[in-house]
Structures are given as structure tokens and as C-alpha cells.
Amino acid sequence: MEGFRLNLKSHRTLFSVIFFVLIFVILVSAISIVVFLPRGEEAFSELWVLGPGHKAEDYPFNIRAGEQYRVFVGVGNHLGHSADYMVCVKLCNESQPLPAALNPSPSPPLYEFRFSVEDGGNWDAPVDFMFLDASRSDGACFIHRVSINGVVFPINSSSNWDSEKIGFYYQLFFELWLYNETSRSFRYHSRFVGILLNMTC
Secondary structure, eight states, X not given: OHHHHHHHHHHHHHHHXXXXXXXXXXXXXXXXXXXXXXXXXXXXXXXXXXXXXXXXXXOOOEEOTTOOEEEEEEEEEESSSOEEEEEEEEEEETTSOOOOSSSOOSSOOSEEEEEEEOTTOEEEEEEEEEEEEEEEETTEEEXXXXXXXXXXXXXXXXXXXXXXXXXXXXXXXXXXXXXXXXXXXXXXXXXXXXXXXXXXX
């Protein structure tokens, strides 16, 4: 009977030691998984446009020739590495195509920003624009020149009167391009933002 009790005690001690060793091994494994597993974050870039007060409000809409307007364009880098970007400023009327998911707009860029952003960093810049030499004729509004950040570009763009929306509409938009090390050139990064403008002439 004494031997049985002794045996039972030693077995209990042995089971306790094994139990605590197993708990320890499981805890260490769980901690190492938490510590060493890579972050499940998606790599991406942000592109945004803000109004003149550096906020998502008060965007220019009804515009007149000869008056200057301001917005801010910005980029955020969440790619996991530093990157070289280009933002193309473009203008189109309502009948011209905007960019698609994989293809940029065929409209030529009027102005370009080129810059580098560290991983986790942001970049932004003001865009001061003004339409010059605007005129109306036969139910259409014609813009002959546009100034962006003080640089004047000839455009000769027209917009027909939209009787439903009541106006002559244009899109001022910004495409994001990313530098590709393999091709050593900028490639469209499948992101664009823009603002709708009603030219009151």
C-alpha cells in the first residue's frame, strides 16, 4: 500500500512536470508565431486631391476665365519601400475618356510633378490653375489656353452645352505614375482623381 502511494505521488509529479513543459512549449511557439510572422498589410499607393483650404471641401466648381483657382494634390506611399512617382495633370471635356483601371487617359499631360516618397511618407503640392481666352459659340464653350502653376499651355478644348446639368463641363484630373526599375521608365499606377468644373465663360 505504501509503495502504491509512493508510485502514485511520483506519477502525479511526473504528469505535472510534463503538463507544464507542454504548456511552456505551446506558449513559446505561439509567441514566436506572433513575433515572426510577416505583417499582412497590402502594398499600395494613395492619391488624393484637396480643396484650397487643404481639406476635402470647397473644391472649385463654377469657374470663370481669367480667375485663378487652387487645389492640392497628394500621394501616400505604402509600398514597403521608397518610390519615385510622377503625377500628370490633364484636362478633358465630357466626351473625352477618363483613365481606366489599367490604362491612362489618352489626353496629353499639361503639367507634371516628379518626386520621391519614403515608405510610409506623404507628398503634396499646390496646383494653381487658370483658364485663359475662353469664348462661346454655337452652343459650345472654347478654352484656348490654360495656366498651371504659372506655366501656360495651349489646349484648344471645347465643351458642348449640357442641358440636363446646365453647364459647360470639364474634368481636371491627376494620374499617378510609378517608376519601374526594370523598364527604367514611369508606368501608369492605376490611380487617378479629379474634379468636375463648370466653365461659365
